[in-house]
Amino acid sequence: MDRCRPPNAIDWLLAAVTAALSVVEELDMPTRVPGHSHPGWWITAAIAASVLVLLRRRAPFAVICLYSPAIAAALVWSGEPVTAWQFFVQLLLLFTLLGKVPTRDRRTVAGVIMTAVFVGAMLATSPQPPGAGDVAIALGMTFMAAGAGVAVRRHREIAVQARERGELLAREAVAEERTRIARELNDVVAHSVSVMVMQAGAARLMLRPEQLTEREALHVVEETGRDAVEELRRILGLLRTGAEADGLAPQPCLARLDDLVEQMRGAGLDVRLSVEGDRVPLPPGLDLSAYRIVQEALANTLRHAGRTSAGVTVSYRLGALELEILDEGPRDGRTGNAGEQERGQRHGHGLIGMRERVALFDGRLFTGPLHDGGYGVRVTFPLASRAVPDRVAG
Incomplete structure (x- = not known):
């Protein structure tokens, strides 16, 4: 369903913030890390990454497949250290993937593997050999993003199940009420038809002996009415349950x-x-x-x-x-x-x-x-x- 939805305001805002912060960070890279100039094509990569952030919910697996190998290969090939925006985008894409795709899905496994490769490339291209603390922080943030994605997906599944259960209960309630109404109106209709049959019988008895055609017509009305009442009683027997099966209580008004x-x-x-x-x-x-x-x-x-x-x-x-x-x-x-x-x-x-x-x-x-x-x-x-x-x- 998300593939049919255009990006919403949050997606646009997140993409704009990613683009702005990544460009600023790339321009400031020579000042913060002497000896590393980060060539200008990294700015182009940063803007492209913001576009992927904008589209991440429509195609989460395709987006992470484009981003993770490309950035990891670029880090290893250029020898430049990873920047904060690159790691942030990777975590965001992992969070989105796990928030939409089941945990045991092959796409999830592939996304986790690509994230692990990305983190490995990030640690390998660090200006200084990473210590145990750096590794722990990187892995901790990765696990937090993955866990948050799984939690969001499970929360969404529970919400969908609750909504479906509520809709099912509502449909059952409507069916129950309609059955109750049909049962009560069946009583009303059966009573009305019975009165019509009795009236037709009384009218037939009042006819003169020579009124054979009228007598036969009223006889047909009586027989048809009795058959209709009998059918209504059969239907009523199917609709009645429990204490209502006797049908002796008068209908209220x-x-x-x-x-x-x-x-x-x-x-x-x-x-x-x-x-x-x-x-x-x-x-x-x-x-x-x-x-x-x-x-x-x-x-x-x-x-x-x-x-x-x-x-x-x-x-x-x-x-x-x-x-x-x-x-x-x-x-x-x-x-x-x-x-x-x-x-x-x-x-x-x-x-x-x-x-x-x-x-x-x-x-x-x-x-x-x-x-x-x-x-x-x-x-x-x-x-x-x-x-x-x-x-x-x-």
């Missing part, structure tokens, strides 16, 4: 929010429920999804904020159903804050389930920390214009 509020109060969450506007009949699937969203939002509040206050507002607007669940944030001495609460909810299954349910009915979802503390969930579902208002009692 917004009309049962009072029961949910009482359950949350019993768990320590102070919940206030408010219903605004004129209630309209909702599609069963949307009604169920709206209830689940409120349920999940309150469960997340209890999970992340503890015993606090929360308000639930259900608003029936013209052509829309709006849900608003707001809490006041932790107030029981927890060290968490709204940001931590947001992170906990954002990476949990709760928000994934909300998103899937809202997307299923072309709604809009907003979640996030509130300006005055706490956390908010706001959902808007579009409603069909054919819905007939029914004044909310009380």
Whole structure:
């Protein structure tokens, strides 16, 4: 992937610094080391090395293959002592290679061998015979560069694995939520089809004896409906697991929010429920999804904020159903804050389930920390214009 990326700002800066320092060092060489003039072609080599530094991450092995043998041969052939920039560039290229190529790769072995040859040439062309301390420093710095490269590569691999694991968990969570939604909507559809079958049967019994064509048509509707219900029950059997396998519990809806509020109060969450506007009949699937969203939002509040206050507002607007669940944030001495609460909810299954349910009915979802503390969930579902208002009692 790095071969497709152009050099970034750090690469350009490092190359510019390398070019500047190497040229200055080469020009100052006769002053620092009497008797060694370092011919002018070394300046050209220094500039070329800065270009290799710029390209090192795009082709680390090719760059070190160009640099190490060339500089080592030039040192031995000219008899000139090594300069700091030459050693620095070698360590930088070794660090880059080991930071991108696995340790047991042949390119890594070749890079280490070329670095060892370079260090040997550096010590051999030293103005004075190198002592044990000089050798130890050179080897120590080489090992530090190599170790840092390996550490960076392993850190990058761990980060990639963690990201892939997180993506896998997110996909599993989405699949789990979609299965749960499908299971619940399957119940709704099966019930609706059963009602249609019963209505068709009742209509058939009310026909006159001479209405044979109508009777036969309604009979076909009944048989087709029964087959559809049977198929839905088979699918439902595949989707159900564990305690849900009996399927006897009625599906919840917004009309049962009072029961949910009482359950949350019993768990320590102070919940206030408010219903605004004129209630309209909702599609069963949307009604169920709206209830689940409120349920999940309150469960997340209890999970992340503890015993606090929360308000639930259900608003029936013209052509829309709006849900608003707001809490006041932790107030029981927890060290968490709204940001931590947001992170906990954002990476949990709760928000994934909300998103899937809202997307299923072309709604809009907003979640996030509130300006005055706490956390908010706001959902808007579009409603069909054919819905007939029914004044909310009380």
